[in-house]
Amino acid sequence: MNQFALFREHPQLIYFDSAATCQVPDVVMQAFTDYYQQHHANVHRASHQLGRAATSALETARSTLASFIGASAANVALLPSTTAALNGLAQQVPVKWQAGDEILLSTAEHHANILPWQRLANEHQLILRYIPIDPETGDLGDWQALLNERTRVVSITAASNITGALFSITPLLLAAQARGAWTIVDAAQAAAHTSIQVTELHCDALVFSTHKVYSVNGCAVVYLSDALRDSMAPFQVGGGIVQRVTFTEAEFIDGIHKFEAGSPNTAAAVAAATAVTWLQKQKDVAHLAQLRQQLVRELHQRPWLTVLPSGAHATPTVAFYSDAFQAFDIAAWLDQHQIAVRAGHHCAQLLLQQWQLPAVVRVSLGAYNTASQITRFLETLDAGWALFGSD
Ligand SMILES: Cc1ncc(COP(=O)(O)O)c(C=O)c1O
Secondary structure (H helix, E strand, O other): OOOOHHHHHOOOOEEOEOOOOOOOOHHHHHHHHHHHHHHOOOOOOOOOHHHHHHHHHHHHHHHHHHHHOOOOHHHEEEEOOHHHHHHHHHHHOOOOOOOOOEEEEEOOOOHHHOHHHHHHHHHHOOEEEEEOEOOOOOOEOOOHHHOOOOEEEEEEEOEOOOOOEEOOOHHHHHHHHHOOOEEEEEOOOOOOOOOOOHHHHOOOEEEEEHHHHOOOOOOEEEEEOHHHHHHOOOOOOOOOOEEEEOOOOEEEOOOHHHHOOOOOOHHHHHHHHHHHHHHHHHOOHHHHHHHHHHHHHHHHOOOOOEEOOOOOOEOOEEEEEOOOOOHHHHHHHHHHOOEEOEEEOOOOHHHHHHOOOOOEEEEEOOOOOOHHHHHHHHHHHHHHHHHHOOO
8 A cells, every 4th residue: 555655645435446547656666767767768669779779678678568468579569558459459460351250259248358449340340259257157158059160350358357357268268279269358357466477278369458457548458469460451651660661552561569559658768677576576467356255245145136147267347236225326425435446338238238237346456455445345335235236
């Protein structure tokens, strides 16, 4: 807690919205500020010392972020967000689309991993298939029958941003690759809570935003396998990625930098590298798993609410709803008591549609949360129920 300026300033604030964005520790803010105060220049093109220092800062950050997911720097592009990366992948994934080709997603996807594929499907008359999420267990449902010879892309989240369920996706990715489909993993929710080794996952692409791993906005780590990197066109075109330009066409550079047209957000990359180094030292996994257990156990004891199932393994995110105390009213009540939670569909409407659920409340924990905060949250929730709830 004392590593975060926000909580030093506001010790009564309980921040339970880390699945949306994490608060930023001092060491990460310091790296961000140091970059701007000491090394800031445009990268790759400058022929002066400061430009070389900025380039070196960016490339060192890339290496650190790559090793965080067991990748080589030559396979990691740094883009502004998971949303930007998934849009780019949907537009440029190297498939000669034919009407009737299929893309396989799950109903647990965040809209960022649905809408780019829907747009593509509308352009080429493709079929989108959705793996259901088991309403009893919260795990990934049956996918075998949905993967077939027309499947060209499987794009799947590693964890639900509503329930926290961490899905066992490796068998699916292996089977998809064996059928020649490109495999993409949205690791936005998983990156802060599981150790990711891209080579073991059998994915061609994996993306996560670094604001969800205790860093600043404006940076996403985008892993691309050699095969995908080398056969895919740049997502955007512009400065920094061309070999040669004529009046009518251009030749692009090879390698990972071709995905980074324009001036990159070097400060965000530097901050992100500092954040993942900090995160790896936190050893918070046991602490957060225990807090989650405490929270789930306590919520289950309240018959007036229902906790969503979250599979065999989960991130420290928990969702629940009550028929008699509406999700938005719960969130507003908690907010009045300085407890920040989320209510709604959480940009993942398909899961709530599949389970025929109303808006739900989401509590998502981060490294700064404590057992006494869970207790205060539960007491406040109960007080709200006593005032506004009805059987
Ligand atoms: C699973 C998942 N995918 C994608 C996104 C989009 O990330 P961003 O808003 O950083 O682009 C989010 C954000 O909440 C998410 O939880």
